[in-house]
Amino acid sequence: MNTLLSLSWRNIWRHPARSGVLLAAIMVGLCAGVVTVGTMNGLMRQRVDYLIESELTHAQIHHPEFLAEGHSWHSIPEHDRIISWLDGDPRVESHTSRTLSDGVLQSPVRASGVRIRGIDVESEVRTTTFHENLVEGEYLDTDVRNAVLMGTRLAEEHNLDLGNRIVLTFEDTDGRLASASFNIAGLFKSASADYDELNVLVRSDDFIRLLADRPVYHEIGVMLESEEVAESFVADFNSEFTGAEAQTWRELSPELSMLVELGGVMVFLITMIIMAALAFGILNTMLMALFERMREIGMLLSVGMSRPRVFSMIMLESVILTFTGAAVGIGLAWMSMTYLSRAGVNLEMFAEGMAEIGWDYMVYPLMSAREYVAVVTVVIVITLLASVYPALKAIRINPLEAARDH
Amino acid sequence: MAILKTTDLSKVYNPDTVPVHALRDVSVSIEKGEFTSVVGPSGSGKTTLLNLVGGLDKPTSGEVEVEGIRIAGMKDRELTNFRLHNIGFVFQHYNLIPVFSARENVSFIMLLQNQDKEKMQERADELLRAVGLGNRKDARPPQMSGGEQQRVAVARALASKPKFILADEPTASLDTEAAMNLLDIMQRMNQEQNVTFVFSTHDQRVIDRARRVITLVDGAVDSDEHRDPDEGATA
Ligand SMILES: Nc1ncnc2c1ncn2[C@@H]1O[C@H](COP(=O)(O)OP(=O)(O)O)[C@@H](O)[C@H]1O
Ligand SMILES: [Mg+2]
Numbered sequence: 001m002n003t004l005l006s007l008s009w010r011n012i013w014r015h016p017a018r019s020g021v022l023l024a025a026i027m028v029g030l031c032a033g034v035v036t037v038g039t040m041n042g043l044m045r046q047r048v049d050y051l052i053e054s055e056l057t058h059a060q061i062h063h064p065e066f067l068a069e070g071h072s073w074h075s076i077p078e079h080d081r082i083i084s085w086l087d088g089d090p091r092v093e094s095h096t097s098r099t100l101s102d103g104v105l106q107s108p109v110r111a112s113g114v115r116i117r118g119i120d121v122e123s124e125v126r127t128t129t130f131h132e133n134l135v136e137g138e139y140l141d142t143d144v145r146n147a148v149l150m151g152t153r154l155a156e157e158h159n160l161d162l163g164n165r166i167v168l169t170f171e172d173t174d175g176r177l178a179s180a181s182f183n184i185a186g187l188f189k190s191a192s193a194d195y196d197e198l199n200v201l202v203r204s205d206d207f208i209r210l211l212a213d214r215p216v217y218h219e220i221g222v223m224l225e226s227e228e229v230a231e232s233f234v235a236d237f238n239s240e241f242t243g244a245e246a247q248t249w250r251e252l253s254p255e256l257s258m259l260v261e262l263g264g265v266m267v268f269l270i271t272m273i274i275m276a277a278l279a280f281g282i283l284n285t286m287l288m289a290l291f292e293r294m295r296e297i298g299m300l301l302s303v304g305m306s307r308p309r310v311f312s313m314i315m316l317e318s319v320i321l322t323f324t325g326a327a328v329g330i331g332l333a334w335m336s337m338t339y340l341s342r343a344g345v346n347l348e349m350f351a352e353g354m355a356e357i358g359w360d361y362m363v364y365p366l367m368s369a370r371e372y373v374a375v376v377t378v379v380i381v382i383t384l385l386a387s388v389y390p391a392l393k394a395i396r397i398n399p400l401e402a403a404r405d406h
Numbered sequence: 407m408a409i410l411k412t413t414d415l416s417k418v419y420n421p422d423t424v425p426v427h428a429l430r431d432v433s434v435s436i437e438k439g440e441f442t443s444v445v446g447p448s449g450s451g452k453t454t455l456l457n458l459v460g461g462l463d464k465p466t467s468g469e470v471e472v473e474g475i476r477i478a479g480m481k482d483r484e485l486t487n488f489r490l491h492n493i494g495f496v497f498q499h500y501n502l503i504p505v506f507s508a509r510e511n512v513s514f515i516m517l518l519q520n521q522d523k524e525k526m527q528e529r530a531d532e533l534l535r536a537v538g539l540g541n542r543k544d545a546r547p548p549q550m551s552g553g554e555q556q557r558v559a560v561a562r563a564l565a566s567k568p569k570f571i572l573a574d575e576p577t578a579s580l581d582t583e584a585a586m587n588l589l590d591i592m593q594r595m596n597q598e599q600n601v602t603f604v605f606s607t608h609d610q611r612v613i614d615r616a617r618r619v620i621t622l623v624d625g626a627v628d629s630d631e632h633r634d635p636d637e638g639a640t641a
Contacts, residue, residue, distance in 0.1 A: 003510075003517050010505035299501035302462055304490020304566070305518055306483065399462045402497055403453065403574055 004309070008316040011289070019321060022285045026278055026325030027332060033274040034333035034375060037267045038365030039345050044263040045366050050191060051256055054129045056249050057095075057221035058230045061237065064245045066218050070115070072101040073173045075216035077243040085240060086222065091229045096123035097217040099204045103170030105150075107158035114154075114200050116168055118207030127223050130190070137162045137186030140203050147185035147203060151196025155187055162187065168200070173212040180210050222246075267371070275378055278322075279386040286318050286390035297394055298401025307395040314394040318387030326379045330372070340365045407474055408435040409569055409602055410459055415468035417454050417625075428454040430626040431468070436570070436604060436618075441596045443616030444606040451625040452606035453574050459604070460493055460572045461485045472569060490518055494563030496573035496605075500555040502547040508534055508558045509543040515566045533561040537591050553584025557591060564595065570602035577612055589615045 012019050052058060061082065063074040076082065079097070086092050099118030104111050121140045125131055131139050140147055148166065160166065162184055169179035182202060190196055208215055224233055230248040237246040250257040290297070300310060341364050348361040417429040429451045436442055444452045457463040459470050461477050470477050472492055480488060489495075502511045512530040517523075534543050537557040547555050556576060563571045573592075577585035589612060595601040605612075613619060621628045 003514065007503070007505065014505060295499065295501060296503065299495075299497065300503075301486065302460070302489065302495050302497075303515060303518075303562075304486055304488075306486050309518070400457060402462075402495075402501055403457070403499075 004313055004316060005320075008313060008320055011293075011317055012321050015289070018285060018288070022281050022321060023325040023328075025281050026322060027329040029274045029278055030326060030329030030375070030379070031332040031336060033270060034330070034367060034372075035336050035340065035365060037270055037371070037375075038337050038340070038367040039347075039363050040263055040266055040270075041366040041371075042341075042345075042363045043347075044260055046363065047191075048256060048260060051253070052227070052249055053223075054133065054190065055195075055221075056253060056256075057128065058224040058227055059222045059234050059237075059246050059248050060252055061220040061222065061244050061246045062218060063243070066100075070100075070102045072171055072211055072216070072218070073175065075099075075173065075212075075218050076220065078241065079215070079217050082220065082241060082244060085237075086220070089233070089236075091224050091233050093223045093225055094123070094127040095220055095222045096120055096127040097204070098124075098219040098221065099207050099211065099216055100218040101170045101207075101211060103168050105154075105158070105200060106167040106169065107160055107164070109159050110157075112154070112157070113198075114168075115198055116170060116207065117199055117201050118204035118211075119201050120204045124221075127221055130188075133188040133190040134186050135189045137184070139186055140201060142185045144183050144185040146180065146182045146206055148182035149186045149188055149201040150184060151199070152187045152189050153193060154197050154200070155184070157197075160184060168202075170211070172210065173216055178210050182206075271375060271378055275382045278379075279382050282318055282322055282383065282386040283389060285321075286314065286387065287393070289317070290314065290390050290394055294397060294401045295404065297397045298399050298404070301397065301399035302402045310397075311391045311395045314391040315384075315387050318390065319383060322379070322383040322387075326376070326383070330376060334372075337365055337367055408471070409438045409440075409473055410436040410604070411469075411471045412455075412459060413469040413471075415455070415458060415470065416466050417451075417458060417463070418466045421466065428625050429458070429465075430624070432622075432625075432627055433468075434620055434627065434630065436602065438569075438602055439596070439600045440602055440604075440618055441593065441616055442602075442604045442618040442620060443613055444604065444620050444622065445608060445613050446622035446628070447608065450622040452608075452622060454625070455622065456572050456574045456604070456606055460495065461489050490515075490566065492569045494566060494568035494571035496556070496559045496563050496571060496576045498575040498578045500547070500552070500559050500579070502555055502558055502562070504547045507544045507546055508539055508550070508561075511547070511558055512561045512565050515562055519566055529565065530561075533564055534558070536564075536595070537561045538587075551584070552580050553587055556580060556584070556588055560588070560591060560595075564601065570604060573603065573605035575607060576605055577607060577609060582611070585609070585612065 061076060063076055066074040086095050097120055101116050103114060103116045105114045119140055134149070135152060138144070140149060148168070155161065164184050165181050166184065167179055167181050169177060172178045188196065222233070224230055234246040234248050297310060301307070344362040344364050346361060347363055413433050415429055415432040416427070419426040419428055432455060444455060446452055458465050461470070461480070465478060477485060477488060503514065506514060509527070509530045512533055513526045516526045516529065531540070531543060534540055537560055539554060539557055539561070542550065542554060547558070550558070577588055580588060592603055593615060596603055607613060617634070618630070618632045620630045
């Protein structure tokens with residue numbers, strides 16, 4: 001019945017200012033909501049990508065007991081067979097093997113517990129971006145003998161500088177204490193202050209010579225073609241090998257995984273808050289429109305317009321109003337997102353310290369098709385809910401209102 | 407058969423708190439083609455009577471029959487549909503849809519009746535011409551005078567081809583000229599097309615135009631006279 005449609009449309013424009021304000025609120029609300037959510041998504045995504053790419057990788061392989069115990073004798077068995085298996089898997093982009101041990105760092109000032117990480121420079125650089133965290137000195141491809149890299153903060157605590165010498169003490173694979181002196185070749189500053197305080201990097205060749213009489217590896221970092229294949233890759237690996245265990249980055253870093261989940265919750269919350277505000281706007285506007293039209297609706301009921309039709313008329317008004325706003329709002333949001341996902345959002349002014357702790361202040365907002373669908377669904381559901389109440393009120397109007405003096 | 411008949415029609419407002427006996431045992435019968443005015447002082451029950459016979463309100467006791475059909479027992483939905491197809495309404499405050507043109511206001515009723523779209527337009531134009539608004543078809547209520555709006559309301563009431571038209575104080579918001587003009591139109595419809603009108607008023611000039619005058623006092627029929635409108639009462 002397009003007359004009803006036309007009646008609803010014209011009724012909406014009876015108060016251009018009032019309807020206009022609601023329309024604008026819906027548009028701005030939706031657009032701002034989507035951009036906020038997209039920015040948070042982008043921030044989260046960039047953080048996760050950064051951590052995965054810089055060190056964590058998509059999946060890691062260890063001796064099943066290594067992560068819990070950290071003993072150097074819990075090295076990965078069948079290392080060669082694993083490497084050739086990895087090289088044959090098309091999902092694997094690159095991988096790097098690391099030799100690890102817990103130990104003690106001694107400087108003239110003090111001693112502190114650290115994890116010593118033996119790095120294969122060539123494959124590590126191919127696999128991760130950790131070398132970009134270097135802020136002073138040289139990376140491990142230096143000519144310096146027994147080179148070590150450490151975090152700037154750890155160096156400060158020990159009053160150490162480039163070129164200084166430290167002693168690292170650790171258990172070798174036979175359980176005997178071993179120690180050797182290393183020369184500080186470079187200082188790094190990564191995204192995590194904790195990591196910087198607890199890890200020192202050495203060349204795996206240097207480290208293996210001190211640790212065992214044969215090559216030993218405790219961790220293989222694997223970059224995959226995409227994050228999505230991590231689960232299946234890990235499952236396949238674990239059914240192929242029993243002496244070593246693969247885990248996804250989510251399993252390895254539950255707190256990072258939680259950050260992503262938390263992001264999802266925030267997205268939901270923000271959407272809900274915006275929609276709740278819109279629902280009140282719709283409700284308020286429609287109830288106002290209704291109270292002004294008591295006599296008119298009384299007349300319609302008197303002359304024989306059925307209550308279901310009156311219900312549809314009022315529903316239609318809210319629905320048309322909201323959907324017009326929502327359609328334009330989503331359109332604006334999509335355009336803003338298209339622009340911002342290329343230009344980026346500069347958050348420097350809001351959080352000066354962001355770069356300090358390794359968060360990018362240039363954020364490239366991100367919004368998946370699924371999230372757009374979710375937002376639109378929420379808009380539709382909330383609109384219908386907010387429209388039902390005024391429509392129900394409308395059909396309870398007494399036809400005698402037509403004759404009442406208002 | 408009477409087109410409209412009430413039997414011992416009574417209405418008590420607020421029966422449980424402060425009962426107001428607005429209508430007491432009113433029994434009247436109106437035939438097709440009558441031009442009837444319900445008169446009486448303010449508070450005498452005119453509006454109450456018209457609301458009851460129009461199926462807008464339920465009587466406390468008594469019966470309303472429209473061409474022999476009792477409307478008291480009808481459910482709300484049935485009654486709404488019954489009003490749509492049988493009764494035309496004209497209100498004191500015109501009550502047009504302000505966002506609709508005169509023509510749309512008139513055809514809207516026919517739309518509710520699911521009438522044929524093309525015939526609807528023709529009939530709406532025809533009715534507007536008949537009430538002297540042939541050149542105001544596209545005007546919207548806010549652009550019209552009170553008299554013009556009330557003529558649109560009469561055209562709207564006629565559009566649904568009702569058995570009779572009820573008008574509660576249709577001239578109360580109009581100046582004398584507009585009121586007399588409206589009465590002319592109603593009278594002409596009555597004479598030329600045999601449309602039955604029942605209207606309430608307390609305006610003597612309007613009363614003078616009626617051919618039957620039912621007078622209410624305190625909710626009861628005080629007198630019911632048939633007469634020649636131009637020569638006074640003939641009983
Ligand atoms: N909704 C109502 N509730 C209570 N009393 C009412 C109501 N409507 C009318 N009345 C009373 O009923 C009587 C008749 O009113 P009404 O039919 O409006 O008279 P009229 O139209 O002749 O002025 C009056 O005393 C009026 O106060
Ligand atoms: Mg009255």
